[in-house]
Amino acid sequence: MSMPTATGRFGIEWQLVKGITCMLLALMLAPICMVLVISFTSGETLQFPPPALSLRWYQEVWTMLVGPDAGIGRLRESLLVSLEIAALTSLVCVLAGVPTSYALVRYRFAGKTVIEELIGLPVVFPAVVLGIALLVLVSASDLNFGIFQIVAAHSIIGLPFLMRNCMAAMRGIDPMLEEAAMTLGASAPKVFREIVLPLASGGIGSGAILVFILSFNEFTLSYFLYSVDVFPLSIWLFQQANTSFSPAVFAVSSLIVVVNVAAVLVVDAVIGSRGSAA
Amino acid sequence: MEQNPVLEIRNLSRTFAHGAVRAVDQIDLDVQPGEIVSILGPSGCGKTTTMRIIAGLDLPTAGEVRILGKNVAGKPPHQRNVGLVFQSLAIFPHMSVKQNVAFGLRMQGLARNLIEAKVAKALELVQLSPEKFAGRRPSELSGGQLQRVALARTLVTEPALVLFDEPMAALDRRLRDYMAVELRSIQKQLGLAAVYVTHDQETASMMSDRVIIMNAGKILQAGTPEEIYETPNSKFVSDFLGDTNTLRIERVLEQKDGKSLVQTNAGVTIRVANSGDIGEGAFVIFRPEQTIVYPADPGGAFEGEVVSSQFRSGLHRWQIVLRGGNKLIAQSTENRLASSAGDTVWVTIDPGKARIVRQ
Numbered sequence: 001m002s003m004p005t006a007t008g009r010f011g012i013e014w015q016l017v018k019g020i021t022c023m024l025l026a027l028m029l030a031p032i033c034m035v036l037v038i039s040f041t042s043g044e045t046l047q048f049p050p051p052a053l054s055l056r057w058y059q060e061v062w063t064m065l066v067g068p069d070a071g072i073g074r075l076r077e078s079l080l081v082s083l084e085i086a087a088l089t090s091l092v093c094v095l096a097g098v099p100t101s102y103a104l105v106r107y108r109f110a111g112k113t114v115i116e117e118l119i120g121l122p123v124v125f126p127a128v129v130l131g132i133a134l135l136v137l138v139s140a141s142d143l144n145f146g147i148f149q150i151v152a153a154h155s156i157i158g159l160p161f162l163m164r165n166c167m168a169a170m171r172g173i174d175p176m177l178e179e180a181a182m183t184l185g186a187s188a189p190k191v192f193r194e195i196v197l198p199l200a201s202g203g204i205g206s207g208a209i210l211v212f213i214l215s216f217n218e219f220t221l222s223y224f225l226y227s228v229d230v231f232p233l234s235i236w237l238f239q240q241a242n243t244s245f246s247p248a249v250f251a252v253s254s255l256i257v258v259v260n261v262a263a264v265l266v267v268d269a270v271i272g273s274r275g276s277a278a
Numbered sequence: 279m280e281q282n283p284v285l286e287i288r289n290l291s292r293t294f295a296h297g298a299v300r301a302v303d304q305i306d307l308d309v310q311p312g313e314i315v316s317i318l319g320p321s322g323c324g325k326t327t328t329m330r331i332i333a334g335l336d337l338p339t340a341g342e343v344r345i346l347g348k349n350v351a352g353k354p355p356h357q358r359n360v361g362l363v364f365q366s367l368a369i370f371p372h373m374s375v376k377q378n379v380a381f382g383l384r385m386q387g388l389a390r391n392l393i394e395a396k397v398a399k400a401l402e403l404v405q406l407s408p409e410k411f412a413g414r415r416p417s418e419l420s421g422g423q424l425q426r427v428a429l430a431r432t433l434v435t436e437p438a439l440v441l442f443d444e445p446m447a448a449l450d451r452r453l454r455d456y457m458a459v460e461l462r463s464i465q466k467q468l469g470l471a472a473v474y475v476t477h478d479q480e481t482a483s484m485m486s487d488r489v490i491i492m493n494a495g496k497i498l499q500a501g502t503p504e505e506i507y508e509t510p511n512s513k514f515v516s517d518f519l520g521d522t523n524t525l526r527i528e529r530v531l532e533q534k535d536g537k538s539l540v541q542t543n544a545g546v547t548i549r550v551a552n553s554g555d556i557g558e559g560a561f562v563i564f565r566p567e568q569t570i571v572y573p574a575d576p577g578g579a580f581e582g583e584v585v586s587s588q589f590r591s592g593l594h595r596w597q598i599v600l601r602g603g604n605k606l607i608a609q610s611t612e613n614r615l616a617s618s619a620g621d622t623v624w625v626t627i628d629p630g631k632a633r634i635v636r637q
């Protein structure tokens with residue numbers, strides 16, 4: 001973006017740009033702010049603005065999570081399942097994505113462009129279609145994959161995000177560092193462990209956190225693939241919203257927003273301090 | 279006992295772009311134990327490619343590399359026991375100085391206390407005090423210090439052969455000269471066999487037992503620094519090693535006892551110190567310090583006009599245009615001419631030094 005000129009900064013165009021930007025931001029943030037505000041209501045309903053502010057719904061959520069009846073509402077169970085799915089998805093994406101990224105960055109081989117295209121595909125592929133396809137696949141197999149059918153689905157859409165970060169970090173590594181390590185007696189696996197992994201750790205770490213958030217928030221694929229035993233938080237929220245609509249749901253949503261923002265801040269910090277180190 | 283050469287290269291070639299670029303073109307090269315050989319040549323002549331092939335980082339399209347008598351074809355870099363100090367130094371940015379130097383020893387699987395001792399010794403060898411520098415990050419070091427770390431990191435693994443690919447190109451002249459002298463003394467002290475690549479002839483002369491001049495993938499001449507400077511076999515080699523005066527030969531008048539008498543396009547006949555079948559388009563070459571300038575005609579000299587004169591580092595130099603348009607540079611430790619620009623002078627050439635070379 002170029003700097004506004006002296007006349008531009010005070011001119012009508014600049015005012016217009018500023019106005020539109022503010023409006024878009026407001027449009028984006030307003031619903032989220034509303035959720036946040038309502039979650040602090042002292043009332044029983046979703047009335048806006050709230051009659052008074054209180055923490056009673058957070059207290060309620062706390063009881064739902066750790067109270068003696070935590071098993072009934074299934075909030076705790078859903079949260080734990082979602083965390084588990086997100087962690088496993090990150091792990092799968094790291095294990096599959098890091099070596100693949102390295103191969104794509106360093107080597108030329110037959111089918112390289114095909115792989116590159118395939119990896120980008122889930123980003124533009126409609127999740128609903130992917131969900132239906134996977135559901136058909138899972139039903140046809142007649143097996144119970146439990147948590148892993150959602151992990152697999154999330155990994156498919158998470159992999160491009162991990163690999164994009166990972167490949168950017170690896171492209172920043174001077175190949176001569178790897179060659180220097182070789183001449184100093186390091187075999188290929190040792191070069192990877194000693195040079196590539198540490199220098200790409202910022203990209204890998206930020207990619208893994210992104211995938212974690214993506215999986216934790218994901219709804220569409222989860223909706224097709226959840227079961228009675230595997231009931232992710234996004235599905236729990238959806239069902240609550242369809243049935244009870246108590247302000248507690250808004251408190252849970254607000255907590256999710258906080259977790260998301262925190263994760264984004266961590267990614268920013270990681271990229272800022274290590275992503276550019278190579 | 280006759281020892282094997284540390285390195286033998288036979289008929290080595292490397293082409294790129296399906297044979298369109300001949301980066302290395304049928305070269306032969308030997309390095310004896312304790313010897314340092316410089317490869318000197320302009321940028322793009324194939325020096326780095328040669329180094330990379332020796333180290334195993336690139337594969338030749340033809341020819342053979344032997345290290346300590348063994349053909350290393352198919353051996354990966356980490357099994358060759360060849361150290362390479364890179365032009366870019368390639369210091370690991372995520373490791374401290376100590377970790378950088380310890381890297382090769384760790385790869386060899388040495389015990390921790392042995393590694394500690396060797397790293398400290400290596401840092402002392404390159405004059406980086408271990409107390410002060412071991413814990414530093416590479417980003418906290420100057421160019422010269424990084425240079426020393428790179429050197430220590432390679433030497434500490436005690437490779438059979440060390441390759442230096444212009445590692446001092448980024449340093450300024452004075453530091454480079456200083457490091458060259460130091461590196462030379464370390465090399466002698468450790469009895470290292472090494473190949474030193476540079477495009478800087480002064481560093482090459484300072485560093486090496488033998489020099490090899492390369493151009494366009496080929497070796498043009500090999501010999502001691504003095505030999506090559508005194509008896510270059512081509513105009514290219516002579517030019518590359520310093521200021522060279524060139525006169526085109528019109529006719530060879532006489533060749534006897536390995537000497538020649540030639541007619542040049544400057545209109546005067548010159549005696550030169552070599553002979554041979556030189557064919558069409560040959561030159562007489564001689565260096566600025568191989569001339570004598572006279573304010574009056576001593577007989578049999580070139581007549582010319584002084585264009586400019588300088589005094590630098592104890593040397594007087596004159597740019598002279600001869601009758602007929604040839605330009606030449608003359609140089610002397612004494613100021614033989616009180617006169618300067620515009621004056622007519624006469625120049626003779628030391629017949630023991632001037633040489634005829636092919637195009």
Ligand SMILES: Nc1ncnc2c1ncn2[C@@H]1O[C@H](COP(=O)(O)OP(=O)(O)O)[C@@H](O)[C@H]1O
Binds near residue numbers: 300320322325328
């Ligand atoms: N990977 C490569 N692909 C194509 N051409 C190359 C490659 N590496 C080197 N070359 C070419 O080979 C020639 C020699 O290069 P190099 O060995 O780097 O020269 P030097 O080190 O003497 O400057 C140059 O013309 C260069 O362009």
Ligand SMILES: [Mg+2]
Binds near residue numbers: 322
């Ligand atoms: Mg080079």
